[in-house]
Amino acid sequence: MCVILDMHAPLFVLLAAIALQPAAVVSLTHKDAFPPLWHLAPGNIKDYSMKDNKIIIDAWNYEERLGMYKIMLNHSSKYFTAFGPNNVGNILWGLPLQHGWQYHTGRLAVPPNTTCGHGSGNHLCISVQSWWGCMNYYLAIIPFLGALEAGFFGQLKYPVEILPPEELREDFCYSVSDCHSQIPKLMDEWKAYFEYLLSAGQTPASIKLDDALNYLWKAHVASIDYALPKFKNRLKYLSGPETNFGENWANGMEFIAATHFPTDLWNTNEYQAFLPPRLLVEGDAIPFIGDFSPEQNKVLLSLCVLHKTNEFTGGAFLAFWRMAMSTEEGRAAGRRLIQLLISSGSMTPDAVGIYKGLC
Known part of the structure; x- marks a missing residue:
């Protein structure tokens, strides 16, 4: 273990240098808190169309x-009442919010010049050639x-059938x-998460947040691990910097x-x-992207360094x-280290210099 620490001394120097900056404050309005078009999305299985005695869901339509x-x-809202009112403590929020970020940053519309995706002809369409859209399917x-x-x-x-x-x-x-x-093993991972919630029965207060997160993250990682090699061919539609970011993001998860x-x-x-507000394009050089905030540049650099x-x-x-994360x-x-890394201010020259040119 000490050998590994010594091997990665430059990484820990970078992390420490980044973390020791003044914290940035993020403010959100109530409207900003939800994914784009959340109020229009179906909230009940009965809201979807029927065909041949089947409930049909178009998974290539954003809404x-x-x-x-x-x-x-x-x-699942009843299982998270102890963690905040109005379902704000539900740990499933990470998934739709990530999907909403993909939508409003144009990541569901690639390759370029497609008529499918946000900002083009059919803004609700998810391109089957979008790396982000295909990864998100899983x-x-x-x-x-x-x-x-x-x-x-x-x-x-x-029965439910996906179009x-x-x-x-x-x-x-x-x-x-x-x-x-x-994909039986992947299905079992997601099934296990929902079975854990169901096991609370009539006493949802018995849900232990750390256990619920364990089930959820195991399934999340299993989805990425399965989809990442499967959709490697979709990366050809992305720029070099966006491809690197996508792979760094998957590793960072x-x-x-x-x-x-x-x-x-x-x-x-x-x-x-602190995620990039648009697709990365050729010429974007981490961590010196002019129209990104210092924090967004720093997150891109940190993900690259980890990978x-x-x-x-x-x-x-x-x-x-x-191994270090094996205890509560x-x-x-x-989590404290991640919080310091992401929410602190600008990078010091030393922090940038350590890995300048690496990403």
């Missing part, structure tokens, strides 16, 4: 995919179908039985997951403000991090 999150949040549809398989929504009169895209249909599954046949980071409404909003370090050690750094005390310390 309909967003509605799947809304339904999961509505049905963080939206699979959780929803896992909840269905767990009986989380009760007994439904009709396939017009092309590349073989990259996805479309029903509980279909997905369980293709592994580190964040190990801390059981609480993905409730306010926490997710606070830290998501590069983990690659350099063949995954040993992530293994070490997970360790996870709390990890």
